Amino acid sequence: MTNGTCYIHLKCNRGPSPMCLDWREICDRKCDCLDNCNDEEQCFKLEINECEKDQYRCNNGMCISQELFRDRNKFIDCIDASDETFYDREALGLNCFTNPAFDCDTLTCSWFHSFSCGNGQCSTHHPAQPYLSLCQNGRDLLHAQAIFMHDVSSELSEECWLALICALSLEYIVDVDCVYARSVQLVCPSRFIFPSWPTLFNDIRFIYELNNTNIIVPSYICYNAKWCDKFLNATFFINESACKYLYEFPFFDTERLINDNFYDDVELFFKHWCPLPELMITNNDICSHPALFHCAGTSECVSKYRLVDKNADCYQSYDELFNESCSLNLSHRFYCPSDKKCIPQVQLEDGTADCSGQEDELSVHRDCILNKQCENEKIIFSKICNGFTEMPPIQIGDQNETDETNCEYWPCVTPYTLCDKVWNCYNGADELNCSYMIYSYNCKADEYHCIRVDNITQGMQIDNHISQDCLPMKYAGDKKINCLGSIDERDYCHSNYPNEANRRYRCWNDTTCIDINRLCDCTSDCPLEDDEAICSWLRDGLNAFNSFDRKYYCFCSPAYYGDRCQYQNEFIALILNVRRKSARDHLFVFRIIIVLLNEKKDFLFQEQILYVSSCKKRYQMYLLYPDRPKLKDENYSIHLDIYAINRLHNTIQFRSSFHHKIPFTFLPVNRLVVSLAIPETQAQAKSCGNIQCQNGKCYRYENLNQYYCRCSHGWFGEFCQFRHECNCSPQSICTETGCVCPLGKSGSLCYVPEIISCKDIVCQHGGTCIPHGQRLLEKDFLCICSEEYEGIFCEKRRMRINIAFNNIPIPSTILIHYFI
Structure with missing residues (x-):
């Protein structure tokens, strides 16, 4: 599409120019390539796929870990976002036009009859439907123009x-x-x-x-009979x-x-009536696979997991009228006693009653707030005074009180509010020193990023009067608006719209508050049009000017390539959820090496992250194939090595390895979500019998009952049979995948000082600054503190109890029991 992106690695007649294929249209259960339908080749494998007992089956047939289903952490794990509610999916898709990011780069549509906007957003109407253009980037409109132009x-x-x-x-x-x-x-x-x-x-x-x-209506409709149902007889x-x-x-x-x-x-x-050939009934009028369900009256077969899921997959919604859904024993289903049917658990508490007795919505907070139907609703402690009303008002004395009443008496800086991207303090003190606010814009530790506006009145072009700046904290919350959107004075929109969490952008020189999803949507909602003027400051991507040849060049996201980033790449979207098993590992940080392998165990692409926490962290990265297009029939996998680095002595020790196969490699983009629990002890070499490691030792993968060769210094290959020169720096470790660097060093040979993330960061009281890198969804540094101090910069002394004995002889054994 013009001004859009295209997937060009599949020969496809998508229609008249400028129409082109979007990778999300591959395996979307409809033929988008008009001549041969080759965008749906092998997609039958997704429809019949079964997941393990500890996995959740996404709507498109892929699998994720069961612990990630409806985890309410605002993260999408299924590539079609079917692990979260419709509201989560809808909000994410709407944001993709103005906030292109990892989730949008890897998001497909989850509805059978949807149209991909090409950026993660989906439209529920055919592009030619009059007055129903829903893609914010205009892809559906361009599609319709291409079809109907003369x-x-x-x-x-x-x-x-x-x-x-x-x-x-x-x-x-x-x-x-x-x-x-x-x-x-x-x-x-x-x-x-x-x-x-x-x-x-x-x-x-x-x-x-x-x-x-x-x-003016068609007299008749013509079609290609070879693709259509035997029951659809031509006149x-x-x-x-x-x-x-x-x-x-x-x-x-x-x-x-x-x-x-x-x-x-x-x-x-x-x-x-014209389903994919693999999804049609056989000559015996039965579906070709036991995982499929026959749509009555047609030749169409659909996955049994699509039954009673609020999406009509069969003609005349036969799959939604099926009254024996509980007899199929499908996983992640909820039993409706009022209807005696089993619905997908993802429909629970989604704001819509799917059981006639509303059993699926009994504890939804949304209904409590909007409809005032719940009483004595309980919330967790951390949600009290967090800036969002979670409970309906309760009459106490002569006042209606909620979980946000009398919050002026609560401390606004707590472990729950710190760097959560919500201003709980009137001046935003709880959001200071968070990298998403300052380090990207070179602001000081006590400043906020601010888009300032010069004197502007009605009729003037506001985009000629705005500039980036840093605002000192003392000017935040002083009742005077200094920044566009009133981001330094947030009380007005919050007070007037407490239950509309996204209605937080205040128009310049006006009392209007608009939803942040309406920013940069090509429609002016503010009198001075400032909601559209800020777009050049908000969009990702980098257009660089080369002073030597005086030309502009585009730096592309890994998801795209081309001189204008106009082509869609093939890649694996890897999401790592990392946690450590043992609290005794607090003296270690962990360097995790991620390697993309082919069937020959060749190293194709490598990434690494530094994990520095006792809590679960989420990392997102793109793993690119070495060939473009990737080899069609090649199988790929991911090998992960974990190294423990002692933060006191800066010594490195191998801890363990994991291995994950990439399913459905015929897809141009694959999304793999891996839960990585770091074992508390070092893996031990094994006797492997049929695996002969020539210059190394045999180890078992932590997550599989499979073995591999871990090579000695200077050797590589599946059986450590090849020699290579290793020139890693002192203190680093030479492995077959490259050099494993100690803290403070980076680069292919670990000679480059790793100072970018920790530049100008001073960790107090003997703390050590550790760079996170760019893969973590939080600030890009961490101060590791001694046992006596805590805080972002180790500036706070930990609470402790000092017990002193005066003139009391202390025996060799003593039992102390105390109450706090």
Whole structure:
């Protein structure tokens, strides 16, 4: 698409220029490549896939760890976001236009009848549906324009084309003036095809025959019979296309054809009656795999996991009417006693009652707040005075009190509020020294990033009067707005809209507060249009100017490549959830080496992270294939080595290894979520029998009952059979994957001082600054403190109890019992 991105590593006729394939349209259960449907090759494997007992099956058939399902941590783990509620998925997709990031780069659509906007957002309507353009980046509109623009090679004159555009209410798509349009009956032939390109998949075309009515609707619809159901008998043929009269289709409704969901209805009908060949019944009228469910009346088969999930996957919603869903013993289902049916657990507490008795919504906070239906609702301690009302008002005396009442008496800087991206203090003191606020903009430790506005009045171009700056904390919360969006004075929007957590952007010189999702959506919502003027400061990406050749160059996200980052890359989106098992490891930090392997165990791509915490941390990274396009039939896997670094002595010791296979390697983008629990003891070499490690020792993977060779210094290969020179720096360790660096060093040979993240950071009272790197979703440094101090910079003395004995002889053994 123009101004969009394309996946070019699959030969595909997506339609007229500038239409092109988006990688998310591969394995979306519909043919987007018009001529051969090769975007759906091998996708049958996803539909029949079964997950392990300790896994959750995503809507598209992939698997994630069960512990990640509905974990309420605002992170998406399934590539189609089906592990979280619809509200979480919707919010993430809407943000993708203005906030391109890892989740958006790796997000697909989870609905059968959705249209990919090409950036993580999804539309629920066909692009040609009048007045329903939903993609914020305009991909659906560009799609419709490509289909309906006048084709000079067609039999239709431009005058006839204009008449049809206006008669079908499509003028919003191609931006024409219908004042000069003539009657279709006067300027068009008696029979014609419109549009000249197939509007939908499977070569579906609309044939018009003019009559005396003023309603312009197709007379019949033609399609490619080889892709369609044996039950869909053609009435007649034109050339090699099967055709049926419009009134023969069940969706025929004259009133709806004029102004409503005609294209949506046609698309849904043919999706059901023209399913993928692998998802059609056999000659015995049964589905080809036991994991599939037969849609009655058609040849279509769908995964049994799609039954009773609020999405119509069968014709006439037969899968949603199935009344024996509990008999299938599907995992992650909730039993509705009122209906005696089993629904997916992801539908619990999503704000919509799916059981007639509302058992699935009994404890939802959203209903409590908005509908005041719950009493004595309990919340966890950390949510009290966190800036969001979690409970309905309770009458206490003559006051209505909530969990946000009398918060001025509570400390605003606590372990729960520190660096959580919410201002709990009036001046934001709880969000100071957080890297997402200052280090990216070179602000000082007591300053906030601020987009300032010069004197501006109605009618002036605000984007010519804004600049980046840093605001000292003393000016925050002083009742005077200094920064665009009133980010330094947040009380107004919060007080006026306490239950609308996203309505926090205050328009400049105005009392209007708008939802942050309406920023940079190409529609001005503020009187001075400042909600659109800030976009150049907000969007990711880097356009660099080269002073030598005086040209601009684009630095692309790993998800894209090309001189304008216009092509979509193939990669593995790896998410690591890391935690340590033992509290005794507090003296260690862990360097984790991640290597992408092929079937020959060749090292194709390498990344590494530094884990410095006792809590679970989430890391996100792109693993790129060495070939473009990647080898079609190659199998890939990921090998992870963990090294423990003693922070006092800066010595390195191997701890353990993990191995994970990459499933469904035919997909251009694969999302792998790995839970990594660091063992408390070092792995020991084993006697492996059939594996002969020539210059190394045999070890077992921590997560598998499989063995591998760990090579000695200077050797590499599957069996450590190859020699290589190792020039790593002192204190580092030479391995077959490269050099493992001690703290403070980086680079391929560990000679480069690792000072960028810790520059200007002073850890107090003997603390040590450790750089996190760019993979962690938090600040990029950490001060490791001694046992006596804590805080971001080790500036606070830990609470302790000093016990002293005066003039009392202390025996060799003593039992002390005390109360706090």
